[in-house]
Amino acid sequence: MRLSYPSNVKIILVPCTGKVDVVHMLKAIQKGADGVYCVGCLEGACHYNEGNLRCRERVNHVRSLLQEIGLESERVRMYNLSSGEAPTFVAYAKEMTENILKLGPNPLKKKAEVKK
Numbered sequence: 001m002r003l004s005y006p007s008n009v010k011i012i013l014v015p016c017t018g019k020v021d022v023v024h025m026l027k028a029i030q031k032g033a034d035g036v037y038c039v040g041c042l043e044g045a046c047h048y049n050e051g052n053l054r055c056r057e058r059v060n061h062v063r064s065l066l067q068e069i070g071l072e073s074e075r076v077r078m079y080n081l082s083s084g085e086a087p088t089f090v091a092y093a094k095e096m097t098e099n100i101l102k103l104g105p106n107p108l109k110k111k112a113e114v115k116k
Contacts, residue, residue: 018051038055038059039079062076
């Protein structure tokens with residue numbers, strides 16, 4: 001079964017979502033990404049004990065930081081699923097893409113393009 005997700009989704013593989021830091025998410029937004037979402041193991045089933053819980057805390061922190069600077073917190077999300085749930089991954093990718101389309105482009109994108 002070959003499933004496809006939106007072509008605008010860029011996947012960055014990490015050994016555990018616990019390795020995704022606040023700086024990584026903020027840097028992506030700063031460089032013009034319209035949104036960032038982390039997909040980790042099911043809660044309670046992390047191979048590295050609590051990596052996905054740490055990631056969720058970091059995602060929530062980034063969401064609050066975005067609100068403080070006037071950006072929509074919905075641009076950053078966390079999803080959990082098991083590795084065998086490819087259709088769910090595709091559904092999350094489509095859901096996130098639809099949410100970002102509703103929000104519109106990242107207002108920082110223009111500033112990031114000017115700096116190039």
